[in-house]
Amino acid sequence: MGMLDHWQPVARATDLGRKPLPVVLAGSQIAVFRTASGKLGAVADACPHRRLKLSAGEVIGEKLQCRYHGWTFDACGEGESPGSPKMTTCTKSYDIREEYGLIFVKTRESNPQFPTLDNKDYTHIGTLVHEAPAPLELTMDNFNEIEHSGTVHKNFGYDLDKMHEVKVSFESTDDSIRVMNVGPTKRLPFLDRLFIGVKPGDLFHDDWTTWFSPLHSQFDHWWTSADGSEERKIRWRIFLFYVPVTDTTTRVFSMLYAKSKWPFGGGLRLGRRYIRKQTEAEIMSDVDMLQYLADYEPGIAGLKLSRFDKSLGLTRERIQRVYRGERGNRFGLRIAG
Numbered sequence: 001m002g003m004l005d006h007w008q009p010v011a012r013a014t015d016l017g018r019k020p021l022p023v024v025l026a027g028s029q030i031a032v033f034r035t036a037s038g039k040l041g042a043v044a045d046a047c048p049h050r051r052l053k054l055s056a057g058e059v060i061g062e063k064l065q066c067r068y069h070g071w072t073f074d075a076c077g078e079g080e081s082p083g084s085p086k087m088t089t090c091t092k093s094y095d096i097r098e099e100y101g102l103i104f105v106k107t108r109e110s111n112p113q114f115p116t117l118d119n120k121d122y123t124h125i126g127t128l129v130h131e132a133p134a135p136l137e138l139t140m141d142n143f144n145e146i147e148h149s150g151t152v153h154k155n156f157g158y159d160l161d162k163m164h165e166v167k168v169s170f171e172s173t174d175d176s177i178r179v180m181n182v183g184p185t186k187r188l189p190f191l192d193r194l195f196i197g198v199k200p201g202d203l204f205h206d207d208w209t210t211w212f213s214p215l216h217s218q219f220d221h222w223w224t225s226a227d228g229s230e231e232r233k234i235r236w237r238i239f240l241f242y243v244p245v246t247d248t249t250t251r252v253f254s255m256l257y258a259k260s261k262w263p264f265g266g267g268l269r270l271g272r273r274y275i276r277k278q279t280e281a282e283i284m285s286d287v288d289m290l291q292y293l294a295d296y297e298p299g300i301a302g303l304k305l306s307r308f309d310k311s312l313g314l315t316r317e318r319i320q321r322v323y324r325g326e327r328g329n330r331f332g333l334r335i336a337g
């Protein structure tokens with residue numbers, strides 16, 4: 001399996017209107033379009049005639065028409081020329097599918113499992129897209145570690161002066177990594193305290209699992225009383241997809257869900273705008289932080305890693321083996337369980 005062989009999101013469904021959409025997936029330029037009957041298509045974003053971007057064209061009926069000389073292409077990449085009717089061509093096309101409000105793409109040749117997101121009993125709050133100015137591994141490091149919540153985040157996590165009290169545990173399989181963190185919550189902003197029902201001395205629970213075909217995580221965030229017996233009113237579930245655009249930029253799709261114990265819809269619909277804004281700010285804080293990386297070196301040899309960083313090596317090994325389909329040991333890792 002190579003990087004383009006997994007079902008990966010390239011856009012939100014709402015981002016694809018009547019005009020074709022140019023996307024870049026692991027360095028490959030792809031034109032995504034929706035035909036008049038609603039069928040989706042994804043083809044290489046370079047016309048085989050004279051290499052104009054097909055995404056600059058327009059959808060006519062069931063076909064994508066190149067803007068330069070009007071050649072047309074269907075969702076399978078079969079093309080024909082109006083000026084030379086006997087001349088037909090075929091350009092590279094991709095499998096494409098719409099699920100969870102996202103548009104997923106993969107090569108025609110592969111047969112991976114489609115990701116299953118467990119969002120049963122949760123309310124969808126919003127789906128956000130961010131472009132992180134960092135390579136894939138370094139972007140995933142940021143989202144797959146809680147220690148930075150002491151300095152970077154306001155709405156969840158642990159205070160820096162209590163970070164040493166946080167208990168961290170790991171579980172891993174051949175193709176997944178799970179990390180569970182629990183410790184005294186940081187003091188949240190007033191509205192969040194009210195809405196979530198967090199009290200002084202409460203524990204914050206952060207439980208996430210990452211899978212590697214495609215690269216995605218599920219984060220569960222909730223708060224309990226100090227003895228863990230009573231859960232507070234709101235539980236967040238966030239799915240993140242990490243999609244390499246180039247060697248130095250990574251697109252992050254964040255799907256935010258919540259479950260509430262409040263009556264009348266749990267306040268989630270009413271508070272949707274506020275929650276989305278807060279989440280947007282938190283993810284922007286992560287993205288902003290990544291611009292200050294001293295370099296783009298994805299290796300971890302020589303770094304002084306903390307007890308929160310065990311997942312970094314496990315993640316790299318699985319990205320290389322499961323996602324990139326590479327043999328060998330790109331990062332010279334010594335991996336234990």
Ligand code: FES
Nearest residue numbers: 047049050066069
């Ligand atoms: S470049 Fe596309 S039709 Fe000529």
Ligand SMILES: [Fe+2]
Nearest residue numbers: 142143152286
């Ligand atoms: Fe973060």
